[in-house]
Each structure stands twice: as structure tokens, then as C-alpha cells.
Amino acid sequence: MSLRIYDTATRAVREFVPLEPGKASIYLCGLTVQGPPHIGHVRNWVTTDILRRWLTHSGYEVTFVRNVTDIDDKILIKAAESGEPWWALAYRNEREIRIAETALGVLPPTYEPRATGHITEMVELIARLIDKGLAYESGGDVFFDVAALPSYGSLSGQKIDEMHPAGDSAGDARKRDPRDFALWKGYKPDEPSTASWPTPWGRGRPGWHLECSAMATKYLGRTFDIHGGGLDLVFPHHENELAQSAGAGDGFARYWMHSGLLNLSGTKMSKSIGNTLAATEIVKQWRPVEVRYYLGASHYRSTVEFTPELLDEAAAAYRRIENFVERAGSAVPSSELPAAFVEAMDDDLGVAAALGIVHSRVRDGNAALERGDSAAAALADVLAMTSLLGINPHDWSDTASAELVSTVDSLVRVALDQRANARSRKDFDAADAIRDQLADAGVIVEDTPNGPRWTLKHGG
Numbered sequence: 056m057s058l059r060i061y062d063t064a065t066r067a068v069r070e071f072v073p074l075e076p077g078k079a080s081i082y083l084c085g086l087t088v089q090g091p092p093h094i095g096h097v098r099n100w101v102t103t104d105i106l107r108r109w110l111t112h113s114g115y116e117v118t119f120v121r122n123v124t125d126i127d128d129k130i131l132i133k134a135a136e137s138g139e140p141w142w143a144l145a146y147r148n149e150r151e152i153r154i155a156e157t158a159l160g161v162l163p164p165t166y167e168p169r170a171t172g173h174i175t176e177m178v179e180l181i182a183r184l185i186d187k188g189l190a191y192e193s194g195g196d197v198f199f200d201v202a203a204l205p206s207y208g209s210l211s212g213q214k215i216d217e218m219h220p221a222g223d224s225a226g227d228a229r230k231r232d233p234r235d236f237a238l239w240k241g242y243k244p245d246e247p248s249t250a251s252w253p254t255p256w257g258r259g260r261p262g263w264h265l266e267c268s269a270m271a272t273k274y275l276g277r278t279f280d281i282h283g284g285g286l287d288l289v290f291p292h293h294e295n296e297l298a299q300s301a302g303a304g305d306g307f308a309r310y311w312m313h314s315g316l317l318n319l320s321g322t323k324m325s326k327s328i329g330n331t332l333a334a335t336e337i338v339k340q341w342r343p344v345e346v347r348y349y350l351g352a353s354h355y356r357s358t359v360e361f362t363p364e365l366l367d368e369a370a371a372a373y374r375r376i377e378n379f380v381e382r383a384g385s386a387v388p389s390s391e392l393p394a395a396f397v398e399a400m401d402d403d404l405g406v407a408a409a410l411g412i413v414h415s416r417v418r419d420g421n422a423a424l425e426r427g428d429s430a431a432a433a434l435a436d437v438l439a440m441t442s443l444l445g446i447n448p449h450d451w452s453d454t455a456s457a458e459l460v461s462t463v464d465s466l467v468r469v470a471l472d473q474r475a476n477a478r479s480r481k482d483f484d485a486a487d488a489i490r491d492q493l494a495d496a497g498v499i500v501e502d503t504p505n506g507p508r509w510t511l512k513h514g515g
Contacts, residue, residue, distance in 0.1 A: 091151035195241025264295035278306030345370035388439035
């Protein structure tokens with residue numbers, strides 16, 4: 056069997072057959088850096104990181120491109136509000152991307168181009184579209200002529216007659232059609248002169264959709280394998296990317312993978328409604344590996360609700376894996392993954408089902424330990440599977456945390472010895488009091504046939 060993925064364009068699960076044997080190319084729409092990344096952005100990064108790791112494991116040489124949109128209406132507005140240069144605000148927020156992805160164990164892109172570094176490619180793409188009769192200049196702006204492309208709307212499944220005006224300049228009398236979208240925006244006197252570049256149509260700056268078409272093809276070629284992004288980008292952003300590139304004669308993406316949204320109390324997370332949670336703040340409340348587990352645990356196309364309670368549940372589930380790995384000793388990760396795990400991952404990146412296999416092997420290993428048998432085989436499987444998901448406990452441990460666990464273990468053992476003495480003299484009130492005190496401190500005690508075992512309610 057091989058990887059099968061749901062392709063938004065065909066609305067079907069398709070077998071992944073790369074453009075070039077042995078290689079896989081991925082383009083992911085990156086952050087528009089008017090603000091720091093929130094946890095909704097990071098979910099998309101974690102999903103793509105797992106895809107990338109799985110493709111690499113499957114034998115592909117992966118080229119992964121994620122852009123940075125560092126010039127945009129929203130960036131200019133935010134910079135004006137804060138009284139700082141637009142490029143300074145953009146760069147400050149771009150640095151937050153590195154911090155967040157490093158914290159969550161997301162591998163850096165192969166290439167991470169900035170929009171402002173690719174103005175030449177954008178101008179060339181506009182010229183190609185004008186030559187083909189698919190774009191026109193009007194009053195210093197250049198617009199894509201939606202009606203001139205019969206296939207427009209194919210990605211999102213919409214009919215052009217039912218579409219609303221383009222949101223980037225709705226009601227603009229310079230357009231032939233209100234649904235036409237901006238490829239190039241002419242310079243405005245109230246905007247910084249540094250936010251404009253010379254072109255055959257006058258000074259200005261690129262439209263949002265144009266940026267991704269130019270950067271994707273610059274680094275991956277005019278046809279590449281997978282284009283990813285959030286479900287909220289299907290229309291108009293990805294529809295317009297496809298229109299630009301296909302209209303210019305490029306094959307563009309062969310598969311479109313879209314991640315479901317992350318909701319906060321039933322409301323989609325977005326900067327515009329002010330309910331965002333910065334990724335760097337979330338990892339102060341939960342360990343980064345627990346946040347990564349939470350973001351990757353659901354199927355990538357599903358909607359994920361964000362609540363502290365659900366993140367606590369995910370953290371507890373991860374700690375069950377972690378506790379088993381700590382108890383089981385050492386082993387070399389298996390060279391061959393459990394067949395059920397492989398089947399789950401190949402089935403449209405079924406991480407939720409794959410984690411079920413991980414936890415099944417954890418239960419097998421714990422049962423072996425309770426019997427006094429070796430858990431090496433289960434441990435080897437768990438290490439191999441969690442490595443591919445980016446959550447191998449060994450990869451997230453460090454000397455300081457190991458020393459802390461050792462110290463806490465020694466202190467808890469003293470309390471457990473006192474509890475055992477109380478139970479042996481049938482002073483069950485004292486024994487229960489010790490257990491309650493440990494629980495109040497975040498230490499959960501579980502009595503097993505081989506004696507008491509403790510885990511932490513929160514943290515490592």
C-alpha cells in the first residue's frame with residue numbers, strides 16, 4: 056500500500072503518485088506577519104510536519120517550502136497603528152515563527168521565501184497573464200479577469216454567477232467585474248514609499264494571491280506535488296492562486312490538502328475577531344510536546360476545539376506514553392513499524408488511528424512489566440512510531456528535566472514509604488491523607504500488583 060490523500064480539487068481520496076519518482080514537493084501557505092503566530096497556525100505546521108516526516112520515512116526526498124507574507128494591507132495597517140516601520144513589524148513577527156516552530160519540534164522548511172524578495176517573479180507572472188488576455192491594468196492597479204477563465208471556481212466548487220465581489224477591493228469602479236481580484240495594487244500617497252516597487256504599470260505592491268503563485272513556482276517549478284493550507288484558504292486565496300498559475304499555463308499543484316480549523320469555544324480562531332492565543336503563551340501553560348500531541352492527535356481535516364480541558368486530556372494521554380517509556384528501560388526503535396500503524400498513516404495521514412496503535416503497544420508493554428516480563432519489543436515499537444509523529448519522549452527529554460524527575464521521584468518515594476507504613480498498621484486515614492496531599496501537589500498515585508506507581512497531573 057502507499058499513501059492516499061484527500062484532494063480538495065477532485066473531492067476524493069487519491070493515491071499519492073509524485074511528479075518525479077522518489078521526490079515529493081510541498082508548498083504550504085505561511086503566515087502574514089501582521090502579528091505573531093497563534094495556535095491555529097501551529098496546528099497547520101504540525102500537520103504538515105507529520106506529512107513531511109511520513110513522506111521521508113516512505114523513501115521520498117522532500118522539498119518543503121513555506122512562505123512569509125511580509126507585505127500586505129494588514130501589515131501596513133498594524134504598523135501605522137503601532138507607529139513603527141512596516142518592515143520592522145513584519146520582521147519582529149517573522150522571528151516569532153522561528154521561536155514557535157522550534158518549541159513545537161516542527162522541522163524548518165527547506166526554503167522559506169519572503170514575498171518582498173520576489174517582486175521580479177511577480178511582475179513577470181503579471182506580464183504573462185496580461186499577454187494571455189487574463190489580466191488588465193486600470194488606474195495603476197492590475198486585476199485578474201475572472202470571467203476570462205472558464206475554469207474559475209473549480210477548486211472550491213463554486214459557480215462564478217453565485218460569487219460575491221472580491222474582498223480586496225469590493226465596489227472598485229476601475230474593475231470590469233466586481234469579482235475580479237487585484238494582482239498589483241498601485242501606490243497610494245498615504246502609504247509608506249518603502250512599501251512600493253517600480254513596475255511597467257507604475258509603483259505599487261503585490262496582491263496577496265499573486266505572492267504565493269510566484270514563490271511556489273520559483274522554488275518547486277511550474278508543476279509540483281502538494282499544496283497545503285487551512286480550510287479557510289480554499290476560497291478565495293487558493294482559488295485565485297490556481298487561477299493565476301493555471302491561467303499563465305502552469306500545472307501548479309497536483310494535490311490540494313487542507314487542514315480543518317481550530318475553534319476557540321466554538322468560534323474560528325482569527326486575528327480579526329481578537330480571540331487568538333499566541334503559540335508562545337500556550338507552551339508556558341503546557342509542555343511543548345503536549346501541545347504538539349494535542350494539535351496532531353485529531354485527523355488533519357477535522358475541526359479541533361480548543362479548551363484547556365481538552366488540552367489537559369491530551370497531555371495526560373501523552374504522559375501515559377512517556378511514563379511507559381521511562382519505566383521500560385532502553386531499546387533501539389524498531390526498524391519495521393507495526394502494520395496497523397503504517398496502514399493508518401497511509402490512509403490520508405490517519406494520525407488519530409495511528410496513535411491508537413501507539414497506545415495499544417503502551418498497554419501491551421505495561422502489562423508485560425506488571426507480569427515481570429520484558430517490554431523491550433513494545434518499547435521499540437513505541438519509540439519508532441512516536442519518532443515519526445515527532446513526539447518520541449527521548450527526543451524531548453533533557454538533562455535538567457531528567458535530574459528533576461529523579462529528585463521528585465526520591466521525594467515521592469519517601470511519602471509512599473510513609474503511606475505504606477500507615478497501611479501496614481491499618482491507619483488508613485493517615486494513608487489516605489498522604490495520598491490526598493500528593494494529589495494536591497499534582498502527584499497521582501496508582502496502586503498496582505507490583506506496588507504503587509506515581510505520575511504527574513501537570514508537567515513533566
